[in-house]
Amino acid sequence: MNWITKFIKPKIKSLLKKKLSDSKEALWVTCECKNLIYKDELFNNLSVCPSCGFHHKLNCEERFKIFFDDKEYEILETPLPKDDPLKFPKYSDKLKQSREKTKQSDAILIADGMLDGIRITSGAQNFNFIGGAVGAASGEAFIHGIQHAINNKTPFIFFSCSGGQKMQEGAIALMQMTRTVLAVNELKKKNLPYIVVMTNPTTGGVSASFATLGDILIAEPKAICAFAGRRVIENTVKEDLPKDFQTAEFVKDHGGIDLVVERKYIKSTISTLLSIFLKKKEVKNISDLTDATNINETLQKTSKAV
Numbered sequence: 371m372n373w374i375t376k377f378i379k380p381k382i383k384s385l386l387k388k389k390l391s392d393s394k395e396a397l398w399v400t401c402e403c404k405n406l407i408y409k410d411e412l413f414n415n416l417s418v419c420p421s422c423g424f425h426h427k428l429n430c431e432e433r434f435k436i437f438f439d440d441k442e443y444e445i446l447e448t449p450l451p452k453d454d455p456l457k458f459p460k461y462s463d464k465l466k467q468s469r470e471k472t473k474q475s476d477a478i479l480i481a482d483g484m485l486d487g488i489r490i491t492s493g494a495q496n497f498n499f500i501g502g503a504v505g506a507a508s509g510e511a512f513i514h515g516i517q518h519a520i521n522n523k524t525p526f527i528f529f530s531c532s533g534g535q536k537m538q539e540g541a542i543a544l545m546q547m548t549r550t551v552l553a554v555n556e557l558k559k560k561n562l563p564y565i566v567v568m569t570n571p572t573t574g575g576v577s578a579s580f581a582t583l584g585d586i587l588i589a590e591p592k593a594i595c596a597f598a599g600r601r602v603i604e605n606t607v608k609e610d611l612p613k614d615f616q617t618a619e620f621v622k623d624h625g626g627i628d629l630v631v632e633r634k635y636i637k638s639t640i641s642t643l644l645s646i647f648l649k650k651k652e653v654k655n656i657s658d659l660t661d662a663t664n665i666n667e668t669l670q671k672t673s674k675a676v
């Protein structure tokens with residue numbers, strides 16, 4: 371063995387291997403159903419698997435592109451508090467990597483735009499940014515979004531996707547639960563609609579604060595909507611839990627969520643809801659929509675009709 375076989379060859383091999391796996395990653399996605407799906411094909415289908423219907427995660431910009439009219443919206447600049455207040459080990463490196471990976475300064479983005487001709491403020495969480503965990507920056511972004519909605523008298527629509535609060539920010543992260551709840555309360559005092567779409571997963575502190583306070587709670591199919599994890603509960607209660615425990619469908623059947631709506635119907639469902647809340651023009655496509663008091667029944671009709 372000489373230095374070429376010992377050092378140069380393995381180096382080239384590892385470089386090639388990395389390059390191959392990068393390009394593979396860029397083109398294909400493996401679904402829960404084990405099918406390999408071409409990434410473009412998946413995105414053209416709103417990132418829903420054409421074979422099994424699994425709703426893949428969207429980042430904030432992907433979400434806004436399929437939600438706002440003509441893919442047009444303005445990302446708002448939100449306050450960015452000082453990083454790493456507790457000097458938590460490796461947290462600043464993690465922040466740096468997440469910023470490079472997502473091109474976002476923190477997990478929540480807020481945008482302003484039109485939804486079927488109605489001006490709205492919307493927010494979304496990016497799971498790729500430290501699991502969508504909420505700390506001071508996400509708290510500030512959410513509150514900024516609510517303030518923007520109040521200032522401009524727009525409804526606020528939020529797409530939640532998070533594992534909970536950032537343990538790296540300790541009590542500061544936990545405080546965001548109270549702060550965001552107070553902000554939602556201010557929006558409600560102004561009689562502005564607040565709709566939450568819970569996407570997979572919506573868990574921990576987020577589900578124990580702003581994500582479950584919507585006037586209407588919508589969830590995407592099979593999304594995990596929970597506070598504590600399944601295993602934690604199983605080990606505590608020492609009982610076998612139902613197979614679909616904590617799925618959107620299970621939570622809806624037990625009264626925790628109003629609607630489970632497929633991604634392709636979310637825009638039309640929210641647009642219908644806003645038309646009712648804001649007493650706008652007649653609702654499109656539904657001739658028998660006259661009773662605005664029974665929203666659940668009405669929306670089930672809407673989902674079927676569109």
Ligand SMILES: [Zn+2]
Nearest residue numbers: 401403419422
């Ligand atoms: Zn699939």
